[in-house]
Amino acid sequence: MTSIQFRPVALEHASRLINHGPTVLVTAAHAGRRNIMAAAWSMPVEFTPPRIAVVIDKSTYTRELITASGGFGLIVPGAALMDLTYAVGSASGRDLDKFAHHGIDAGAGPALGMPVLEHGCAAWLECRWIKEERSEQAYDTFFGEVVAAAADARIFDHGHWSFTDANADLHTLHHLGAGKFVVAGNQIQAKVPAGQQT
Protein backbone atom coordinates (compact mmCIF):
# COMPACT_ATOMS: atom_id res chain seq x y z
CA MET A 1 0.00 0.00 0.00
CA THR A 2 1.37 3.37 -0.96
CA SER A 3 1.15 6.27 1.45
CA ILE A 4 -2.00 8.30 1.87
CA GLN A 5 -2.64 11.03 -0.67
CA PHE A 6 -5.30 13.25 0.85
CA ARG A 7 -6.23 16.36 -1.09
CA PRO A 8 -8.93 18.97 -0.52
CA VAL A 9 -12.30 18.32 -2.19
CA ALA A 10 -14.14 21.30 -3.68
CA LEU A 11 -17.25 22.01 -1.61
CA GLU A 12 -19.56 21.57 -4.59
CA HIS A 13 -18.35 17.96 -4.82
CA ALA A 14 -18.46 17.20 -1.10
CA SER A 15 -21.93 15.59 -1.06
CA ARG A 16 -20.66 12.98 -3.52
CA LEU A 17 -18.43 11.57 -0.80
CA ILE A 18 -21.44 9.99 0.91
CA ASN A 19 -23.83 9.81 -2.06
CA HIS A 20 -23.53 6.02 -2.28
CA GLY A 21 -24.46 5.35 1.35
CA PRO A 22 -21.24 4.33 3.06
CA THR A 23 -21.10 3.74 6.79
CA VAL A 24 -19.25 6.68 8.33
CA LEU A 25 -17.46 7.55 11.51
CA VAL A 26 -18.80 10.62 13.31
CA THR A 27 -16.37 12.67 15.36
CA ALA A 28 -16.68 15.68 17.62
CA ALA A 29 -14.48 17.59 20.02
CA HIS A 30 -15.11 20.27 22.62
CA ALA A 31 -13.04 21.78 25.40
CA GLY A 32 -10.35 19.14 25.33
CA ARG A 33 -12.75 16.19 25.09
CA ARG A 34 -13.32 14.24 21.90
CA ASN A 35 -15.18 11.23 20.61
CA ILE A 36 -15.69 8.99 17.62
CA MET A 37 -18.62 6.67 16.81
CA ALA A 38 -19.92 4.79 13.80
CA ALA A 39 -23.10 5.74 11.93
CA ALA A 40 -24.71 3.78 9.13
CA TRP A 41 -27.48 6.34 8.88
CA SER A 42 -26.37 9.42 6.97
CA MET A 43 -27.16 10.97 3.61
CA PRO A 44 -26.65 14.15 1.60
CA VAL A 45 -29.66 16.44 1.43
CA GLU A 46 -28.31 19.14 -0.88
CA PHE A 47 -25.41 19.64 -3.29
CA THR A 48 -25.11 23.44 -3.14
CA PRO A 49 -24.56 24.39 -0.42
CA PRO A 50 -23.38 20.89 0.51
CA ARG A 51 -25.61 19.74 3.34
CA ILE A 52 -26.03 16.36 4.96
CA ALA A 53 -28.21 14.59 7.52
CA VAL A 54 -27.00 12.06 10.07
CA VAL A 55 -28.79 10.18 12.83
CA ILE A 56 -27.22 10.69 16.27
CA ASP A 57 -28.93 8.92 19.14
CA LYS A 58 -29.85 10.93 22.23
CA SER A 59 -27.83 8.60 24.43
CA THR A 60 -24.52 9.26 22.67
CA TYR A 61 -21.61 11.21 24.02
CA THR A 62 -21.00 12.43 20.46
CA ARG A 63 -24.34 14.27 20.56
CA GLU A 64 -23.27 16.16 23.67
CA LEU A 65 -20.04 17.22 21.99
CA ILE A 66 -21.77 18.27 18.75
CA THR A 67 -24.28 20.47 20.49
CA ALA A 68 -21.57 21.94 22.71
CA SER A 69 -19.07 22.64 19.91
CA GLY A 70 -21.37 23.37 16.96
CA GLY A 71 -19.62 20.99 14.59
CA PHE A 72 -18.78 17.42 13.73
CA GLY A 73 -16.68 15.34 11.39
CA LEU A 74 -17.82 12.58 9.04
CA ILE A 75 -15.10 10.12 8.11
CA VAL A 76 -15.48 7.56 5.31
CA PRO A 77 -13.45 4.53 6.41
CA GLY A 78 -11.95 2.11 3.91
CA ALA A 79 -12.58 -1.64 3.99
CA ALA A 80 -9.34 -2.28 5.84
CA LEU A 81 -10.78 -0.36 8.82
CA MET A 82 -13.80 -2.65 9.26
CA ASP A 83 -12.88 -3.96 12.69
CA LEU A 84 -12.13 -0.47 13.99
CA THR A 85 -15.37 0.88 12.52
CA TYR A 86 -17.36 -1.75 14.32
CA ALA A 87 -15.41 -1.39 17.55
CA VAL A 88 -15.91 2.38 17.89
CA GLY A 89 -19.63 1.87 17.25
CA SER A 90 -19.86 -0.62 20.13
CA ALA A 91 -18.58 1.34 23.14
CA SER A 92 -19.28 4.73 24.67
CA GLY A 93 -16.71 7.49 24.66
CA ARG A 94 -17.91 8.62 28.05
CA ASP A 95 -15.88 5.84 29.60
CA LEU A 96 -12.67 6.09 27.61
CA ASP A 97 -10.90 8.17 24.97
CA LYS A 98 -11.53 5.89 22.00
CA PHE A 99 -8.79 7.59 19.96
CA ALA A 100 -6.15 6.68 22.53
CA HIS A 101 -7.70 3.28 23.28
CA HIS A 102 -7.62 2.19 19.62
CA GLY A 103 -4.45 4.07 18.67
CA ILE A 104 -6.32 6.27 16.18
CA ASP A 105 -4.18 8.98 14.64
CA ALA A 106 -6.54 11.95 14.23
CA GLY A 107 -5.79 15.40 12.92
CA ALA A 108 -7.80 18.59 13.39
CA GLY A 109 -10.10 19.71 10.56
CA PRO A 110 -9.08 23.03 8.99
CA ALA A 111 -12.41 24.81 9.44
CA LEU A 112 -13.69 23.76 12.85
CA GLY A 113 -10.96 21.67 14.42
CA MET A 114 -13.10 18.52 14.46
CA PRO A 115 -11.12 15.26 14.56
CA VAL A 116 -10.42 13.91 11.07
CA LEU A 117 -8.77 10.62 10.06
CA GLU A 118 -6.86 9.92 6.89
CA HIS A 119 -4.88 6.71 7.34
CA GLY A 120 -7.00 3.86 5.93
CA CYS A 121 -9.83 6.24 5.04
CA ALA A 122 -11.28 7.29 1.70
CA ALA A 123 -12.45 10.76 2.72
CA TRP A 124 -13.57 13.10 5.47
CA LEU A 125 -16.02 15.98 5.73
CA GLU A 126 -16.04 18.66 8.38
CA CYS A 127 -19.55 19.95 9.09
CA ARG A 128 -21.09 22.91 10.84
CA TRP A 129 -24.11 21.81 12.87
CA ILE A 130 -27.41 23.37 11.74
CA LYS A 131 -29.69 23.31 14.75
CA GLU A 132 -33.10 21.83 13.92
CA GLU A 133 -34.85 21.07 17.16
CA ARG A 134 -37.86 19.25 15.75
CA SER A 135 -36.01 16.66 13.64
CA GLU A 136 -33.38 16.17 16.35
CA GLN A 137 -35.99 15.47 19.00
CA ALA A 138 -38.41 13.41 16.91
CA TYR A 139 -36.02 11.48 14.67
CA ASP A 140 -32.51 12.00 16.12
CA THR A 141 -31.77 13.53 12.72
CA PHE A 142 -29.06 16.19 12.67
CA PHE A 143 -28.41 18.45 9.72
CA GLY A 144 -25.03 19.92 8.89
CA GLU A 145 -23.33 22.00 6.24
CA VAL A 146 -20.02 20.77 4.91
CA VAL A 147 -17.40 23.48 5.39
CA ALA A 148 -14.28 21.48 4.48
CA ALA A 149 -13.65 18.11 2.85
CA ALA A 150 -10.78 16.01 1.61
CA ALA A 151 -10.31 12.61 0.00
CA ASP A 152 -7.54 10.20 -0.86
CA ALA A 153 -6.77 10.93 -4.50
CA ARG A 154 -6.21 7.24 -5.13
CA ILE A 155 -10.00 6.71 -4.95
CA PHE A 156 -11.61 10.19 -5.25
CA ASP A 157 -10.00 12.78 -7.46
CA HIS A 158 -11.24 15.93 -9.24
CA GLY A 159 -14.75 15.30 -7.96
CA HIS A 160 -15.04 11.67 -9.08
CA TRP A 161 -14.86 8.29 -7.39
CA SER A 162 -12.83 5.54 -9.00
CA PHE A 163 -13.11 2.09 -7.41
CA THR A 164 -10.44 -0.24 -8.81
CA ASP A 165 -8.67 -3.43 -7.77
CA ALA A 166 -5.62 -1.34 -6.90
CA ASN A 167 -7.41 0.69 -4.20
CA ALA A 168 -9.42 -2.17 -2.66
CA ASP A 169 -8.43 -1.29 0.90
CA LEU A 170 -10.08 2.12 0.44
CA HIS A 171 -13.37 0.70 -0.88
CA THR A 172 -16.25 1.83 1.28
CA LEU A 173 -18.03 -0.18 3.98
CA HIS A 174 -21.81 -0.54 4.14
CA HIS A 175 -23.19 -1.92 7.38
CA LEU A 176 -25.84 -4.64 7.17
CA GLY A 177 -26.13 -5.01 10.95
CA ALA A 178 -24.38 -6.77 13.85
CA GLY A 179 -20.89 -6.31 12.43
CA LYS A 180 -21.81 -7.69 9.02
CA PHE A 181 -20.72 -5.40 6.19
CA VAL A 182 -20.78 -5.39 2.43
CA VAL A 183 -17.97 -3.68 0.57
CA ALA A 184 -18.78 -1.53 -2.45
CA GLY A 185 -16.38 -2.52 -5.14
CA ASN A 186 -17.61 -3.37 -8.58
CA GLN A 187 -17.93 -0.02 -10.37
CA ILE A 188 -20.25 0.01 -13.36
CA GLN A 189 -21.72 2.63 -15.69
CA ALA A 190 -25.40 2.81 -16.62
CA LYS A 191 -26.51 3.38 -20.16
CA VAL A 192 -27.22 7.06 -20.63
CA PRO A 193 -30.91 7.55 -21.46
CA ALA A 194 -31.61 8.87 -24.96
CA GLY A 195 -31.62 12.63 -25.19
CA GLN A 196 -29.69 13.18 -21.98
CA GLN A 197 -26.51 15.17 -21.74
CA THR A 198 -23.82 13.56 -19.65
Add this chain to the structure above:
Amino acid sequence: MTSIQFRPVALEHASRLINHGPTVLVTAAHAGRRNIMAAAWSMPVEFTPPRIAVVIDKSTYTRELITASGGFGLIVPGAALMDLTYAVGSASGRDLDKFAHHGIDAGAGPALGMPVLEHGCAAWLECRWIKEERSEQAYDTFFGEVVAAAADARIFDHGHWSFTDANADLHTLHHLGAGKFVVAGNQIQAKVPAGQQT
Protein backbone atom coordinates in the same frame (compact mmCIF):
# COMPACT_ATOMS: atom_id res chain seq x y z
CA MET B 1 -31.92 -17.12 -12.67
CA THR B 2 -34.59 -18.77 -10.56
CA SER B 3 -37.96 -17.12 -10.13
CA ILE B 4 -38.53 -14.39 -7.58
CA GLN B 5 -39.18 -15.47 -4.02
CA PHE B 6 -40.63 -12.45 -2.24
CA ARG B 7 -41.75 -12.95 1.34
CA PRO B 8 -43.01 -10.49 3.96
CA VAL B 9 -40.37 -8.89 6.20
CA ALA B 10 -41.24 -8.40 9.87
CA LEU B 11 -41.59 -4.68 10.57
CA GLU B 12 -38.90 -4.72 13.26
CA HIS B 13 -36.44 -5.81 10.54
CA ALA B 14 -37.62 -3.40 7.85
CA SER B 15 -35.04 -0.66 8.51
CA ARG B 16 -32.29 -3.18 7.75
CA LEU B 17 -33.38 -3.22 4.13
CA ILE B 18 -31.81 0.21 3.57
CA ASN B 19 -29.30 0.21 6.44
CA HIS B 20 -26.35 -0.15 4.05
CA GLY B 21 -27.23 2.84 1.89
CA PRO B 22 -28.54 1.39 -1.37
CA THR B 23 -29.94 3.61 -4.08
CA VAL B 24 -33.71 3.13 -4.08
CA LEU B 25 -36.64 3.73 -6.35
CA VAL B 26 -39.40 5.89 -4.88
CA THR B 27 -42.94 5.26 -6.03
CA ALA B 28 -46.27 6.92 -5.35
CA ALA B 29 -49.81 6.70 -6.71
CA HIS B 30 -52.92 8.82 -6.31
CA ALA B 31 -56.25 8.95 -8.08
CA GLY B 32 -55.21 6.80 -11.01
CA ARG B 33 -51.86 8.51 -11.54
CA ARG B 34 -48.54 6.96 -10.50
CA ASN B 35 -44.85 7.63 -10.71
CA ILE B 36 -41.44 6.15 -10.03
CA MET B 37 -38.10 7.95 -9.57
CA ALA B 38 -34.65 7.07 -8.27
CA ALA B 39 -33.24 8.39 -4.99
CA ALA B 40 -29.71 7.90 -3.73
CA TRP B 41 -30.52 9.91 -0.61
CA SER B 42 -32.42 7.84 1.93
CA MET B 43 -31.68 6.34 5.34
CA PRO B 44 -33.38 4.68 8.28
CA VAL B 45 -33.91 6.94 11.30
CA GLU B 46 -35.42 4.42 13.74
CA PHE B 47 -35.76 0.65 14.09
CA THR B 48 -38.92 0.48 16.24
CA PRO B 49 -41.18 1.77 14.91
CA PRO B 50 -39.39 1.45 11.57
CA ARG B 51 -39.00 4.96 10.22
CA ILE B 52 -36.99 6.29 7.32
CA ALA B 53 -36.02 9.60 5.74
CA VAL B 54 -35.75 10.25 2.01
CA VAL B 55 -34.93 13.39 0.03
CA ILE B 56 -37.62 14.31 -2.52
CA ASP B 57 -36.96 17.45 -4.53
CA LYS B 58 -39.69 20.10 -4.72
CA SER B 59 -39.75 19.89 -8.50
CA THR B 60 -40.68 16.22 -8.64
CA TYR B 61 -44.01 14.75 -9.65
CA THR B 62 -43.45 12.06 -7.02
CA ARG B 63 -43.64 14.72 -4.30
CA GLU B 64 -47.04 15.83 -5.54
CA LEU B 65 -48.29 12.25 -5.43
CA ILE B 66 -46.86 11.58 -1.96
CA THR B 67 -48.46 14.61 -0.40
CA ALA B 68 -51.76 13.88 -2.17
CA SER B 69 -51.89 10.19 -1.24
CA GLY B 70 -50.13 10.13 2.14
CA GLY B 71 -47.81 7.30 1.24
CA PHE B 72 -44.91 6.13 -0.89
CA GLY B 73 -42.97 3.01 -1.78
CA LEU B 74 -39.23 2.45 -1.53
CA ILE B 75 -37.90 -0.26 -3.83
CA VAL B 76 -34.38 -1.70 -3.54
CA PRO B 77 -33.36 -2.60 -7.09
CA GLY B 78 -30.83 -5.32 -7.82
CA ALA B 79 -27.70 -4.79 -9.88
CA ALA B 80 -29.37 -6.15 -13.00
CA LEU B 81 -31.76 -3.17 -12.93
CA MET B 82 -29.01 -0.54 -13.13
CA ASP B 83 -30.02 0.89 -16.51
CA LEU B 84 -33.68 1.11 -15.47
CA THR B 85 -32.73 2.73 -12.15
CA TYR B 86 -30.78 5.41 -13.93
CA ALA B 87 -33.41 5.88 -16.62
CA VAL B 88 -36.32 6.48 -14.23
CA GLY B 89 -34.16 8.98 -12.35
CA SER B 90 -33.54 10.97 -15.50
CA ALA B 91 -37.02 11.88 -16.77
CA SER B 92 -40.16 13.37 -15.25
CA GLY B 93 -43.31 11.34 -14.77
CA ARG B 94 -45.39 14.40 -15.52
CA ASP B 95 -44.78 13.79 -19.20
CA LEU B 96 -45.24 10.04 -19.39
CA ASP B 97 -46.25 6.98 -17.36
CA LYS B 98 -42.79 5.63 -16.66
CA PHE B 99 -44.17 2.22 -15.70
CA ALA B 100 -45.74 1.78 -19.12
CA HIS B 101 -42.85 3.45 -20.95
CA HIS B 102 -40.24 1.11 -19.43
CA GLY B 103 -42.48 -1.96 -19.24
CA ILE B 104 -42.27 -2.06 -15.44
CA ASP B 105 -44.46 -4.69 -13.85
CA ALA B 106 -45.67 -3.12 -10.60
CA GLY B 107 -48.02 -4.54 -8.00
CA ALA B 108 -49.94 -2.67 -5.31
CA GLY B 109 -48.55 -2.64 -1.78
CA PRO B 110 -50.76 -4.43 0.77
CA ALA B 111 -51.09 -1.54 3.23
CA LEU B 112 -51.42 1.60 1.13
CA GLY B 113 -51.62 0.44 -2.47
CA MET B 114 -48.34 2.14 -3.41
CA PRO B 115 -46.62 0.66 -6.49
CA VAL B 116 -44.14 -2.07 -5.55
CA LEU B 117 -41.72 -3.98 -7.78
CA GLU B 118 -40.37 -7.45 -7.23
CA HIS B 119 -38.84 -8.71 -10.48
CA GLY B 120 -35.12 -7.92 -10.37
CA CYS B 121 -35.43 -6.29 -6.95
CA ALA B 122 -34.05 -7.24 -3.55
CA ALA B 123 -36.81 -5.69 -1.44
CA TRP B 124 -39.54 -3.10 -1.11
CA LEU B 125 -40.97 -1.02 1.72
CA GLU B 126 -44.36 0.64 1.81
CA CYS B 127 -44.34 3.82 3.89
CA ARG B 128 -46.90 6.11 5.43
CA TRP B 129 -45.85 9.73 4.98
CA ILE B 130 -45.24 11.59 8.25
CA LYS B 131 -45.78 15.26 7.49
CA GLU B 132 -42.88 17.41 8.76
CA GLU B 133 -43.20 20.80 7.15
CA ARG B 134 -39.92 22.27 8.35
CA SER B 135 -37.60 19.52 7.11
CA GLU B 136 -39.55 19.15 3.87
CA GLN B 137 -39.28 22.85 3.10
CA ALA B 138 -35.72 23.44 4.27
CA TYR B 139 -34.04 20.17 3.25
CA ASP B 140 -36.51 18.34 0.98
CA THR B 141 -36.33 15.64 3.65
CA PHE B 142 -39.44 13.48 4.01
CA PHE B 143 -40.02 11.12 6.90
CA GLY B 144 -42.09 7.97 6.68
CA GLU B 145 -43.07 4.99 8.76
CA VAL B 146 -42.74 1.56 7.18
CA VAL B 147 -46.11 -0.18 7.30
CA ALA B 148 -45.33 -3.18 5.08
CA ALA B 149 -42.15 -4.69 3.65
CA ALA B 150 -41.01 -7.71 1.71
CA ALA B 151 -37.76 -9.07 0.33
CA ASP B 152 -36.53 -11.75 -1.99
CA ALA B 153 -35.61 -14.64 0.30
CA ARG B 154 -32.64 -15.45 -1.92
CA ILE B 155 -30.83 -12.39 -0.50
CA PHE B 156 -32.78 -11.33 2.65
CA ASP B 157 -34.36 -13.97 4.83
CA HIS B 158 -35.47 -14.13 8.47
CA GLY B 159 -34.23 -10.60 9.03
CA HIS B 160 -30.75 -11.04 7.58
CA TRP B 161 -28.99 -10.12 4.35
CA SER B 162 -26.86 -12.71 2.63
CA PHE B 163 -24.83 -11.49 -0.36
CA THR B 164 -23.37 -14.44 -2.27
CA ASP B 165 -22.07 -15.17 -5.76
CA ALA B 166 -25.31 -17.00 -6.49
CA ASN B 167 -27.52 -13.93 -5.99
CA ALA B 168 -25.26 -11.40 -7.72
CA ASP B 169 -28.08 -9.95 -9.82
CA LEU B 170 -29.86 -8.95 -6.60
CA HIS B 171 -26.83 -7.20 -5.08
CA THR B 172 -27.65 -3.61 -4.28
CA LEU B 173 -26.71 -0.53 -6.30
CA HIS B 174 -25.03 2.52 -4.78
CA HIS B 175 -24.99 5.63 -6.95
CA LEU B 176 -21.74 7.58 -7.22
CA GLY B 177 -23.20 10.15 -9.62
CA ALA B 178 -23.91 10.59 -13.35
CA GLY B 179 -24.95 6.98 -13.88
CA LYS B 180 -21.84 5.59 -12.26
CA PHE B 181 -22.66 2.97 -9.60
CA VAL B 182 -20.80 0.66 -7.28
CA VAL B 183 -22.33 -2.69 -6.44
CA ALA B 184 -22.21 -3.95 -2.86
CA GLY B 185 -21.08 -7.51 -3.00
CA ASN B 186 -18.23 -8.70 -0.86
CA GLN B 187 -19.88 -9.56 2.47
CA ILE B 188 -17.52 -9.63 5.46
CA GLN B 189 -17.87 -9.94 9.23
CA ALA B 190 -16.13 -7.65 11.70
CA LYS B 191 -14.40 -9.01 14.76
CA VAL B 192 -16.78 -8.75 17.70
CA PRO B 193 -15.31 -6.40 20.34
CA ALA B 194 -14.37 -8.04 23.64
CA GLY B 195 -17.21 -8.17 26.12
CA GLN B 196 -19.94 -7.64 23.57
CA GLN B 197 -22.86 -9.97 23.14
CA THR B 198 -23.65 -10.79 19.54
